[in-house]
Amino acid sequence: MTVSADTWQRRLDQGMPALPYVLLVLSTTAAVTVDGRTATAPTLAISAVTLGWLLLFRRIDATTPRVAGIYVVGLLALCVAMTTRSPLFGFFVFIGYLSVDHIPGWWRAPPIVITAVLSALCQSGGWPLQDYAMPGLFPLLAVINVGVAGAMFVVALANDERQHQAGVAQERQRTAREIHDTLAQGLAGIVAQLEAAAHARSQGSDDEGHLHAATRLARESLAEARRSVRAITPHELEQAQLPDAIEKVTTSWSSTNRLPAEFTTTGTPRPMHPEVEVTLLRAAQEALTNVARHARASRVGLTLSYMEDVVTLDVRDDGVGFDPTRHGYGLTGMRQRVSGVGGELAVESSPGEGTAISASVPAVPA
Structure with missing residues (x-):
């Protein structure tokens, strides 16, 4: 259109x-x-x-x-x-x-x-x-009006049914995606912590901090998956605006993975439609999960930008990079989620050059 x-x-x-x-x-x-x-x-x-x-x-x-x-x-x-x-x-x-x-x-x-x-x-x-002419026309006009209105009603009813079925299918896909993203991100974090614990143990260092972090991630992931089934807003967005929620996620990720991560906001923050905010929050979580699993980065930067027509989330790292034409389910799921709200996902990376991910979604107000 x-x-x-x-x-x-x-x-x-x-x-x-x-x-x-x-x-x-x-x-x-x-x-x-x-x-x-x-x-x-x-x-x-x-x-x-x-x-x-x-x-x-x-x-x-x-x-x-x-x-x-x-x-x-x-x-x-x-x-x-x-x-x-x-x-x-x-x-x-x-x-x-x-x-x-x-x-x-x-x-x-x-x-x-x-x-x-x-x-x-x-x-x-x-x-x-x-008069004598119009009474004769009334039955014919009544039949025509009822016929046309009835045909439009049947079409509208069929369209309502199609929209209902499409809505049911969309809600199922949303729930499945939420559960998958929650569990995948949680499991990735748990694996990273367990690997760090094993490495610390092999070096004779204390692994207790990593084990505690893995346990906490497991509990949080299970709780968030249950929330997704009940179609409840992610807990990060329940008590905070989107910038605060992403900043909290960034700070928690940085503490867990012991990597410096910086979050900044540009433009004037304003409430967005819940699906838009959930999409950007999940994109930030997935991007950070990928950094922890694959990037071997020394620093990460996230920028949330509010513009007139769009809101963008940029995630950059100085890690090992990869070939963008060959990526796993994480980026595929992120791209599907972003496109599901009418947005676009851009990925720039090459081996040894770090990675930059940009999610741009329409600025649909709450």
Whole structure:
């Protein structure tokens, strides 16, 4: 989708809440000024009640099925009353189609059929039917309106089902990725600590610190995996903003692996969408895990940069480097996670030249 199309889509989404009020005003004005059969006072009274109904349900949460059902029943009753005043209220009756989003499944069918019949009635001249031509058209128009609305309803229902199934599959993939990343990073850290303990023992040094670190990593990884199954925000982000969380991860990693690691933030930090923040946090953890396992670096630097449209995380080390065309599951999983939120992952490295990883994701606000 182009930038221009995105802009128009956002404008359309922002304007949709005002549409019922605009159509109500237009329909009422046309009914009072154009339709000579309509008495002004009763028409304005019905419009005022309808306006009150719209405003009432704008103030309360009408997204639950029960409340949404009450709202739609009342709205359709008012539409029936309006169509008996003037067929020009057919412009407003269209809102009936747009008011069933929060009604589940096939329960949407009756409101849609009623809206289609009321639309056909308005197209036929309103109630009571005034001449001999229009009454004959009403059944045909009703069939056409119900048929078109029904076809659109079936398509929308099928689309909802596809989106539901896609959402279920996406959530399963997210959970599997969270568990894998958590356990893989934890196991990598444990292996590194056990190898360091074995090396210390072979040199006659104290290995107790490494063993304690391995035990702590095992417990933290198990707890985080359980949290991932329950779809809970990583504990690093529960009590801290993203920069603080990454700084804490960096400090803990540096202490555990006994390597200097520096974290800096540029730009103005601001809350991002949870998926964006989790993605950047996991990218930092995975990058540090790879440094501990493979880089043999003497120092590491992390930079979190807040820009207008994107947030980037850069991780650099002065280690042995590698061939970026040949990498393991860690970088593959990181790239999949970053691309899953619409971002990009860039890797620059060569043997003996260190490594630079840059994760750039859209700055989607919380």
